[in-house]
Amino acid sequence: MYPPLAEFIGTALLIILGNGVVATVLLNRSKGQNSGWIVITAGWALAVFVAVFCVARVSGAHLNPAVSIAMAISGNFPWAEVPAYIVAQILGAIVGSFVVWIAFYPHWKITEDAELKRACFCTAPAIRCIPANLVCEIIGTFILIFAIFCMKGAVAAPKSDSVFPIDLGALGALPVGLLVWAIGLSLGGPTGYAINPARDLGPRIAHALMPIAGKGGSDWSYAWIPVVGPVIGAVLATVAYLALGKF
Secondary structure, three states, X not given: OOHHHHHHHHHHHHHHHHHHHHHHHHOOOOOOOOOOHHHHHHHHHXXXXXXXXXXXXXXXXXXXXXXXXXXXXXXXXXXXHHHHHHHHHHHHHHHHHHHHHHHOHHHHHHOOOHHHHHHOOOOOOOOOOHHHHHHHHHHHHHHHHHHHHHHHOXXXXXXXXXXXXXXXXXXXXXXXXXXHHHHHHHHOOOOOOOOOHHHHHHXXXXXXXXXXXXXXXXXXXXXXXXXXXXXXXXXXXXXXXXHOOOO
C-alpha cells in the first residue's frame, strides 16, 4: 500500500472513532448522551490505538502533521514526503468527519445547540483566552511528541522479529493510545486537546462544507490555534529531545 494512502485511511479511522465518541456523548437522544469526559478521552485513546495499529507497518502511522514534522526534524523521515503525508492526513480527517455525520444523521436535527454540533467535529476552548489556549496546545503536543520519542528510545534502532515494527513507540500502539488518554485526562480541559492540526482542521473544513442541520458557524477565528500550537509544540519537543542526546 502507498504510505500516504495508509495515512489517509488511518486518519479517517482516527476521526470516525474519535469524533464518533464525541457525538455519542453530546448529541440528543444518543444512547451515550451525557456519559461524560472520561468516555470521550477513553474513546479517543482507543481511536488512536486502532488507527495506529492498522497502518503502522505501512506508513509509520503518523496520522498527525505534528508527528510528521517532528520525525523530519529528527532526521528519521524525509522532508520530501512530509507534504504528501499532511495532505493525506487532512483529507482522511475530512472523510472521517463525513462518516460521523452520516452515522448520526437524525441526531443533528434534534440537537438544538450549534456549539455542541461543532464540538463533534473540531475543538473550542472552555475559556477563550488566545495566549492561554495557544500555550495549552503547545504543552499538550510537546508532551505527546517528547513522550513518543522517549518511548521509542533510539528512533533509529534496528527492528527485530521480537518487536512489532511500529514507528510511534517501540512498545507498539497501546502506549501511544494510553499517552493520548493521559493527555486528554490531564491537559484536555482548557482546549479539548487537539494536539493534531489535521484532527482539527480537516473536521472543521467538513463542518463548514456539509449540510448539517442547524450547524451554525465553524469558528474560523479560533482555527489557527489547534494548527499553530501543535506545530510549535512538536518543534520544541524534538529540539529538546535531540538536545538531551536522545536518551
